[in-house]
Amino acid sequence: MDDFPDDIDGWPALEGPESASGAPPAETAAPAAASTPPAPAPGADWRAAWGVALHMHQPLIPAGGPDLGTAATIGNLQHMMENQGTGDNHNAPAFLECYGRMGDIIPELAGDGAAPRVMLDYSGCLLWGLRQMGEGRTLDRLRRLVDDPACRPCVEWLGTAWGHAVAPSTPPADFARHVAAWRNHFAALFGAGALSRVRGFSPPEMALPADPDVACAFVETLRGAGYRWTLVQEHTVEDPATGRGPRVPWVPHRLVCRNRLGRTAEIVCLIKTQGSDTKLVGQMQPCYEARSLGPAALPGGRTVPPYAVQVGDGENGGVMMNEFPGMFRRATREASHTGVPPLNGTEYLDRLAALGVEDREYPAVQPRWQKLLFEELAPGPGVTPGDVKAAQERAKARDGRFHMDGGSWTDNISWVQGYGDLLGPMERASALFAEKTRGAPPRETRYRKALFHLLCSQTSCFRYWGQGPWVDYGKELCRRAEAILLHDFA
Numbered sequence: 001m002d003d004f005p006d007d008i009d010g011w012p013a014l015e016g017p018e019s020a021s022g023a024p025p026a027e028t029a030a031p032a033a034a035s036t037p038p039a040p041a042p043g044a045d046w047r048a049a050w051g052v053a054l055h056m057h058q059p060l061i062p063a064g065g066p067d068l069g070t071a072a073t074i075g076n077l078q079h080m081m082e083n084q085g086t087g088d089n090h091n092a093p094a095f096l097e098c099y100g101r102m103g104d105i106i107p108e109l110a111g112d113g114a115a116p117r118v119m120l121d122y123s124g125c126l127l128w129g130l131r132q133m134g135e136g137r138t139l140d141r142l143r144r145l146v147d148d149p150a151c152r153p154c155v156e157w158l159g160t161a162w163g164h165a166v167a168p169s170t171p172p173a174d175f176a177r178h179v180a181a182w183r184n185h186f187a188a189l190f191g192a193g194a195l196s197r198v199r200g201f202s203p204p205e206m207a208l209p210a211d212p213d214v215a216c217a218f219v220e221t222l223r224g225a226g227y228r229w230t231l232v233q234e235h236t237v238e239d240p241a242t243g244r245g246p247r248v249p250w251v252p253h254r255l256v257c258r259n260r261l262g263r264t265a266e267i268v269c270l271i272k273t274q275g276s277d278t279k280l281v282g283q284m285q286p287c288y289e290a291r292s293l294g295p296a297a298l299p300g301g302r303t304v305p306p307y308a309v310q311v312g313d314g315e316n317g318g319v320m321m322n323e324f325p326g327m328f329r330r331a332t333r334e335a336s337h338t339g340v341p342p343l344n345g346t347e348y349l350d351r352l353a354a355l356g357v358e359d360r361e362y363p364a365v366q367p368r369w370q371k372l373l374f375e376e377l378a379p380g381p382g383v384t385p386g387d388v389k390a391a392q393e394r395a396k397a398r399d400g401r402f403h404m405d406g407g408s409w410t411d412n413i414s415w416v417q418g419y420g421d422l423l424g425p426m427e428r429a430s431a432l433f434a435e436k437t438r439g440a441p442p443r444e445t446r447y448r449k450a451l452f453h454l455l456c457s458q459t460s461c462f463r464y465w466g467q468g469p470w471v472d473y474g475k476e477l478c479r480r481a482e483a484i485l486l487h488d489f490a
Contacts, residue, residue: 006185257366
């Protein structure tokens with residue numbers, strides 16, 4: 001893949017060699033090749049490991065002016081910076097510092113002889129918003145983590161959806177576009193070499209689809225894009241045999257998804273255990289949890305060192321803004337070069353591979369509630385959406401907790417129920433995009449404009465708040481996408 005500019009005709013580089021064609025990836029996508037397992041450090045006798053991932057996101061919103069219908073689409077961070085007297089907007093400077101500070105902390109710790117490790121998940125919306133507001137210094141601090149050979153082993157960038165779209169309620173073809181757009185934009189900003197090292201995926205809101213067809217398409221999208229593994233939340237998956245949660249969540253699993261026609265797709269997953277994300281990350285709970293863990297057994301009887309991993313917002317809340325830097329430094333210095341070291345996700349998997357562990361040895365999990373559904377439905381050729389709906393109704397009658405909304409970082413939020421005011425416009429814009437752009441060259445300005453607005457409209461923030469100006473922002477972006485598609489593609 002050749003490097004290409006991140007700004008084309010004033011629009012972010014969302015299209016490119018990895019752009020989605022408008023259809024889900026091939027059904028038989030080749031597995032992503034494993035990276036070369038590194039040799040363990042001389043004399044190292046590791047018995048467990050831990051890791052933290054920092055999730056960074058700000059949506060793009062139509063707020064660059066007083067009138068919603070004509071306001072420029074800018075990053076929410078820029079809007080906060082320009083209106084610091086409103087609500088919690090006074091946090092904007094602290095947020096901005098959080099987005100760049102690992103570019104200073106990691107070199108500091110590595111220079112002191114420690115072995116820092118951190119996984120970074122930055123939405124495409126945030127990266128574009130930083131560039132748009134002229135925050136070259138912040139991007140340069142991040143670029144140091146990509147370019148400096150001393151920092152590369154310490155930082156693992158995780159792929160995500162460009163517009164922070166949640167997989168359970170985003171049309172699968174659009175979610176594939178988000179995945180491709182993020183990869184294109186990341187390559188444009190940091191280079192194709194940096195993209196080639198992105199092996200793990202961080203789902204926005206930790207949202208995992210439960211609907212069989214959507215879940216299978218989700219995994220096919222990740223495998224088709226070359227991802228080796230994904231993060232999942234503990235309470236969003238179940239043991240296929242028992243319907244209960246994972247017995248040993250501290251080992252890698254295989255996320256196996258089966259659609260209504262009986263086709264399966266799978267990918268390795270690392271399980272984030274339950275808890276208050278930012279507090280657990282901010283106070284480095286995975287480090288101290290890992291110290292309490294003993295050897296973990298795989299289904300075949302082999303035991304492996306366990307892995308405690310957490311992901312949380314990298315900027316949101318007082319714990320992350322104020323406590324995290326000191327706790328990260330302390331935990332890193334305490335744990336580096338010990339038997340319970342900090343490791344990034346791919347590094348952990350590589351160490352297991354160096355011990356001779358193969359992916360097929362990992363226990364299987366599937367999205368929650370699928371066991372109950374499949375007791376009412378036998379997937380296979382000829383099964384219709386109507387058959388699935390009838391099976392869901394029977395499953396709901398058996399267990400009132402049953403639902404197919406999917407899960408996320410919190411167990412009390414649905415990304416489907418209660419969002420009709422926004423999901424309707426989103427679905428119309430998505431269908432119109434698929435109709436109008438069929439056969440259009442992705443590098444045309446009109447295509448870029450339409451794709452930009454479509455992806456921006458699907459960010460989870462508009463659905464998370466569920467009311468007020470955030471829903472209005474989402475509906476306005478849908479309106480703009482439709483207007484571009486109806487006018488420019490007439």
